Amino acid sequence: MTPLISINDSDLNAYMDGELDACAIAEVEAWLHDHPEDAARFAAVRADKVALHDLYDPVLEEDVPNEIEQILKQPRPRFKIPTGIWITASVVMLFIGVTAGWNLRGQQGDAPAFVHKAFAERAIGAHVVYASEVRHPVEVGADQETHLVTWLSKRLGTAVKVPDLGERGFSLIGGRLLADESKPAALFMFEDTMGRRVTVYVKAQEGKDTTFRLARTMEANAVYWVNAPLAYVLTGDLGREELLNIANLIYQPQSL
Amino acid sequence: MDHRKDIAPEIPRLRRYARALYSGDVAAADDLVQDAVERALSRLHLFRSGSSMRAWLLTITRNVYVNQMRSLSRRPQVRELDQEQDAALSTQATQNDGLVVRDLSRALSLLPEDQREVVLLVGLEDLSYKETADVLGVAVGTVMSRLSRGRTQLRRLMEGAPVPRKDHTHLRSVK
Incomplete structure (x- = not known):
């Protein structure tokens, strides 16, 4: 046929x-x-x-992760809540310890909030605590940048570089050593001419590199990623676009 | 009517779809599912009784993904670099299962988004062409032509064709 x-x-x-x-x-x-x-x-x-x-x-055949099951178990709203607010509300619940007492500003949009990453959560916490500090935002100032890098590289056990964010108008204020779940972490703080501050929170991290992921609280947006041997959280009270542009400056491409 | 209980049975399939979208990245895929389920719950009052919960959830998952990709369109192409290296090690292998699978994941990640999502919705999620067209907000004919081009391109890549530059510009959110 x-x-x-x-x-x-x-x-x-x-x-x-x-x-x-x-x-x-x-x-x-x-x-x-x-x-x-x-x-x-x-x-x-x-x-x-x-x-x-x-x-x-x-x-x-895999077990569904707890985070996802929990969402379905949360009580449903009794009256209709506008789209976005409900998502924001669940984020607020998870960040309550960090964000309690702060003014709620309207945050809506289709941006996903990757809320279950405890690492990003801690970094945002550190940003909130230190970026608002006027007198002592950093332990070691930008005038001692070489010392800062040597010191933090030694404590983290891997080479740490201060990212150059000049292209986006941010210059280094300095950095400090922090404890991230009993392991050392480094916090670098930057400021632009308008006084806006962003922080880069870094810790040693083995394993696979990841893509950029977004986290958000009412106070700040964050982008986090793994670029072994380090994991990064970039936090700032900036829009996502601007933050991602800065993240792209920090990200060190693998050799091509 | 409470459709909330109809979501849970679909989660494993959403995770499978998300895993394929993110080329096997478990964390990114589950983040996507989590966001999609949250969005679905917030819009449950918009779900039409009698329509397919599966297709509705896939639509939401796909749209959340498109938004993520759009906002991260300048993200580092780390996964693809890894896969380049993998591919370099396994170019001549076509029969060994493990290597074939690895190649397929890489080849898929290199398809243009508009073709890849059709290949996944039809080929992995087994949606009909009509359902796929509804999920993507395009005509059935568009689904068929993208499927045809996508599968042909996938085959070429699997046969070792040169890797094209991946283009995200075709992404469109429909809702």
């Missing part, structure tokens, strides 16, 4: 995906029978589809 019109890739896909009626199925099968090259190509594409399932179907 020879179909009147030739069978194209879309027909083959529709056949593979169960989108054809019986008549069309017969036409495609006849075509494949008569066209071994198309049949071989079809078999390869179908094998890709099977391989896709082999690759990701194991996820279906």
Whole structure:
């Protein structure tokens, strides 16, 4: 049997995906029978589809992480709350220890808040505590930058560099040593001419590099990522775009 | 009517979809699912009774993902660099399961977003073309042409074709 019109890739896909009626199925099968090259190509594409399932179907058997299950267990709002506020509210719950007592400013948008990263949470806490400090925001000032870098590199056990944020108008104020879950962490603070401050919180971190992730509290936005051997949290009371632009300055690409 | 209870059974599939979107990055994928579920709960009153909860949740997950990618469009391409190295080690392997799987993950990550999401929604999530069109807010014909181009490109990459520069500009959020 020879179909009147030739069978194209879309027909083959529709056949593979169960989108054809019986008549069309017969036409495609006849075509494949008569066209071994198309049949071989079809078999390869179908094998890709099977391989896709082999690759990701194991996820279906995994336990659902606690963080996700908890969301579904939270009591539902009794009256309709505008979209965004409810998301913000759950974020507020998680950050209550950090954010209690501060003025609530309108924060809405489609930005995801990756709230379950305790590391970012601690860094935001440190930012909030120290960036608002007028007299002693840092332990070692920018005038002793070399000493600062040597000292913090030694304490973190890995080479730490002070990022150059001049391109975005921020200059170094200085840095300090902090405890991050009983491990040393470094906090670098920067300021622009308008007096806005951003901090870069760094700790030693082995493992796989990650993409940039966003966290947000009412007080500040943060971007965090792992670029082994260090993990970074960039925090500031800035918009996401501006913060991501700064993060891009800090990020050290792997050798290409 | 409370549709809240209908969300939980779909979580494993959302996680699978998210895992594929993020090329196997567990943390990023689960962050995405978490955000998507939060958004779904906040919009549950918009869910139409009788329609597919699965498709609705996939739509939300996809839109949250698009927004994440848009805001992070200048993010470091770390995963892809890793995968380049992996690929360099396994270019000639096509029969060994582990290496084939690794290649597929890499090849998928290199597809243009508009093609990749169709390949995943149809090929992994087994949505019909109509459902996929609804999730993406495009015509069925568009789904078919993207699927065709995506699968062809995937095959080329699996056969060792040169890697094109990935383009995020096709991303569009529909809701």
